[in-house]
Amino acid sequence: MIIKTKFLCPIFLIALFYFFFGTNTAISQINLRSIENFSIYTSNGAISNENTSNITRDIGTDAGAVTGFGSPSVINGSIQIANSMTIQANLDLVDTCVQINNTTTTESHIPVFGNGETLTPGVYSQGGAASIVGTLILDAQGISNAQFIFKIGGAFSTAAGATVVLINCASPASIFWLSGGAISMATSTTMSGNLISNPGAVSMAEGGTLVGRMLSTTGAISIDQNETINTIPIIGTITQPTCTTTTGSFQIINYDANNTYSFTPSVVSISGTGLVTAYPNTYTFTSSNSSSCVTSVVITSRIINYWTGESSSDWNNAGNWTCGIPSHSNDYINIIPLVTTTYPIIGAQPDNSGIVTNLEIPSGASLTINDNSLRVTTNLKLNGKIDLEGNSQLLQDTGSVFNVASSGAIEIDQQGSGNSFRYNYWSSPVNSRGTAFTIGEVLRGGTDTNNMIEIDFGSNYTYADGTTSLPIKLSTYWMYKLEDSGLGYSAWANVGNTSEVKAGQGYTMKGSNTSSVEQNYTFIGKPNNGIIELTVDSNNDYLLGNPYPSAIDANKFIEDNGTFPGTSSITGTLYFWEHYGGDSHNLAEYQAGYGTYSRGGGVSASSSPPVAGVSTAGSSVKGPPKQYIPVGQAFFVVGDTNGGQIQFNNSQRVFAKEFSGNSVFMRTDNSEATTNNNLNNDLRPKFRIGFDAPKISHREVLLTLDDNTTDAVDWGYDAEMYEVFDDDMYWVLDDKKYVIQATNNFGIDKEIPLGIQTLEGGLVSIKVDGLENAEDYTSLYIKDNVTGETHDITNQNFSINLDAGVYQNRFFLVFQPNLNIIEEETLLDGIQIYMNNSISELQLNRIVGTKILNVSLFNYLGQEVKAWSINTDEQSISLPIQLYSGSYIVIVETTTGKVNKKIIIN
Template identity: 30%
Template sequence: MKTYFNTFILCFLTTYCFAQLSVKNDAYIFAKDALVFVEDDINLDDGTTGTDSRFYLRDEAQLIQGSGSTGNSGLGKLSVYQEGTVNNYAYNYWGSPVGAPSSDNNINAEFSVYNVLNDTLSLTTNTPAIIGTSYDGTSSPLVISNYWLYAYSPGTDYSEWDYIGDGTSIPAGYGFTMKGSTSGPQLYDFAGKPNNGDIFVDVAAEQTTLVGNPYPSALDAYAFIHDVDNSNMTGTLYFWEQDPTVNSHYLTDYIGGYASYTITYDPTANSGTGAYIESYLAATFETLGADGFPVNGSPSGTGTNASKSVRRYIPIGQGFNIEGATGITGTQQVVFKNSHRHYEKESSIDSQFFRANNSNSSSNLNQNLTNNSQEIQYNADGFQQLPASTDIRRFRLNVDFNNEVTRQLLHNFTPSATNGFDYGLESPNKSPNPRDSYFIDGTTPYVTQAHAYDIDLTIPLVVTIDQDMPLRVRIYDVQNFNDESIYLHDKVTGIYYDLTVLDFNTNLDSGTYSDRFEITFKSEETLTTNEFEDYSFSVFQNNTISQLVVANPESLSIDSVSLVDITGKQMFKKTILSNNNRYEFSTKNLSDGVYIATITLENNNKLSKKIVITNK
């Protein structure tokens, strides 16, 4: 049944459902804080000569359409607001929920910034945005600089950006870049024919395509990523962020990077009850060169990771990058579908336009058409709080380079993970930097990796740096390890550092360290402590007399005693020539701090113990 509106309707309830919807002449629909669901098509103006019929989505109202096969049509317009989050010097990545008005119901119309973006005058009136030629956009009146309007599909090099500032139209589903206005966050009115149905975008192996949520509703990242027709991509979504403190239009001044997001559902996790596993990593800021890649030797200038966050439900207008899967041939496609659409408000913690993280967001206001009994929960740091089950674990590593750049890595543990690539659980490193760290599988670097947990597992950790500098590794967001140790093993020094107790610090020469560091869950001390304990063997620091004491009551055959600081620098190594029941070593000339004492027996078993030296 088709529903006609010849005057107007105000939608203030929670949900409105229609089989078909037609708005004629100068009538309009005004939906406020509500879901409007239409099973089949929408016609705005119903083929008449007037162009005044309107469909307004306001105060987080959204439109979802069902499985009907008829496309939307008409010369009237659906209007929906979205707010950009950057100033005139930084990019937002966008997608358009509407195309140019068209009476053709067989296609989703192409769009350009010239024909869908408007300045807001009142709740029901707007005026087309002015497309200017200067470098800076303004808010009053709304002027969009055409200098920064680009699309990208698909490619690998900076030179492959496609300029669309001349009014070039792009198909529904593709994204575009646009800088903001001098006032900062800017409200835009997207007005045109609402997109509907299957929307295809091109991908190619290991190449990037800039896409965007093409619907006037939120998009479920899980449904999009795990659609059986979307195996042509890697399963990770990448979101651009720039340092908002850098006020420059010069590419060589830009400081930015890509956040990564993926999600999966493991029915075997959480003791067989199942669990969603969401993997998000903030952008690592780096200075960019004229070729668009990070500059060798250039610090980020921030000292920290970026501050924005991504959640499962992608808001209206949000743009992001996808990457074609390794091994696909030629140009393949990825599809957006109505079944991926979801009613999730941006005031919910689960759906936010890519903006500054606020872990104190309101509780989930989800009013989806289906019941989701396993909502993702978040902790005080804004990360997913996993169900309390030891078969599903995770930790993050913060790898700090000279206190200037931090690469954050995430490792998931879940029963379904394999030793190969796990779609929805792992994210390749899209933007390697001159100073970087990553997990590795074969030759592929990962910023997010997954395994089934095994206490005997070793996880290689690669570090690459462009000049001599200090390196620090910190652990963060440790979940469901229940006070178990997580070690960084430095295979050069042979020392295991329990990251849950102290950070790892060292100084490295420039180069790539692909076989020096690994994450383990057992140390040599773990393997040999029982032998030492059987003989009441002990190592301790006596700060009163500034001595390292090794108590050996059973006179075990000791080969050597060594002491290193937390950077791995050796303070001394003493070869033991005779068996005694006690050894004492002066620490009077050492600086206060944390050290690692290692006792090696003649059978090559070792005991490493952390000591704290405080010289009075």
């Protein structure tokens, strides 16, 4: 008799439920696909039966007759001849042979198996004919899905009475005998497993028993009066708990009510048809006709929430899920199965993002996100597709796992310069090799966002300079990475489209041959997730990049790689290349520079002046780098004095759209809006000071007020310059050149040194580029220590001709003009100002013809502490003051102008 064994669920159920057999890590699992439906099948040949036989499943042939299976023989399945089922079985049987042949041999065996021999799981090969004599014991060693594969180069036979014994969870479903010739079983053979002849006939003589299948790619199959035995019970469909049912169940196939079934641990109940009800746990069981463990089955403790799409495509519509909208408040396993209805879409509404604890998307299924985000807090298994359209992003929490066995991919877009002469510095949010990728493997042309196509890569440096084409062209000549080096240009390594780049590393790439300002690219691959680490040595440069399919918080990245013991590895400053001018492949003709970001803020890229006859004047169009680093953006860091591990991690990830103004990709287009959203909460006062000179187009330096800083160098806040031009200006800190400085006060008496260098001399200018979060009355001045004069730069340039040289101690940024030192009785522009501390009054006297309108009093931080509206013709005015002792500035507004004076209150 021939009995089909079926330990695995159908393919659809495998995609939806956890495997319940554990993992046989030594051998890839052989997948029979539609062959599982058959007990006897041949692709080309007749099938015949002599006398009485008992068949458990279908009998089929794709070319031949089936005879001899009438009563009293019993067929529990059906007979299939030359139909769609047998055509598919033909394809799957060929694939099964390929799978088996592709397994790696673990042991070469002599031609004779048996004679009391015991074998453990593995792949056994015999180059010629082979046979079984006596008893062969197959010991699975307690591994319920352990595989035994026998690859036989010639004919395969058994001696009369030969017996295959299975112990310790060995299963006929996981035993494969592949013969290169005919298979013949002598009388009274007791056999287990899948017998496959490729090619050749298969036969079983009188009194034989097979628990398994008889299969042939080309050949007849014949059986003769086989005895019926009690079959080994196996697991069929598993039903997991739901949001309304706390128990699960599983069906025992080949259930025999006359047998006794023992479960470990105990189950809730077993019905007369073999349906077992059980609480969440892992169960093994035996039956009275078997002394070995049969299998194990898992009833998960987590509820499965299925997408149905019954109401619409809206992810956030409870009617589309069996257990309601996914959230982070439960431990459900949320599954988007293969469905005939629509797949879910997370729409673009601001309050319509997605959050899920555990998500599984099987092969063929998909999730689309439109200008929004999906956050996975625990586990993501992706065999299908997540399409991240527009500014959509995928986030995973700290500790959230991306299942490494996933075979699916995400698709995520980013736009770069469309100019084939200009660089963008990129990173990849996906991988194609676990912890690495090649550009060719992950990058697609996304000119049509609904039709991503392969890119035409060429090695010539002008390959992408031609006219527009489809597919787009990219020159691999300009694709480089810089990995942990202090050697400058000589350390750049060309990676082209085929060399490996690590996750977290950046790379350079010039634009395509598009006619548009920007080129849309699509990254396709497995999303990077979790901790990603790279090593930098002391004072070395490293081109890194945001490795995730979401923005990252630059402040958090700096903090994670800085001040805590054992974490410091970089100087705490990030540098972003922006290439905004110069349509040439000649380096000297580039219009470009490095934007800088620290926890003190960001400053725009600076550039040397235009090249006569080659390029016009240029300046940054993207402005200062922002706190949130967008998808695909690369940047430089520098190793600190010790170097160490650079770490990216999920706690740095955040959903920040580029058009919000808080996240900016350093490409040449500046069409995106700059409105802020709720991520922009930086209210610190910032002073942006600009500098122009003959050998620099423009330099901006930043001064930020932050209570966490000092006047000394503060790690992560004060940022050294990454490049210094022949003519340049900088903050002087610890005898070094800084482009960003943070301090904890802007006192009236404070003087902050500015360094200036000029190679050949000439006219230099200093001005205020911008004031952020500053009071309306704020004024900034440049003090010249040589002349003793101060110059108001709030609304006008301070310009001066300088000789060639370096000026470290001449110029200072100050917060008040150089006021005349006057005695209390001296008239200043017709006004006498006197602080009478004996009676705590500010006293003002005016001369005839001058009318006092308003009086304001400011503290040493520049904050207004008192204001009076006077508007009187009286000659003497007294103003009571009750304030803390200290220095203050009085500003008196008259009909002829303003008067300033420093006073002391005590």
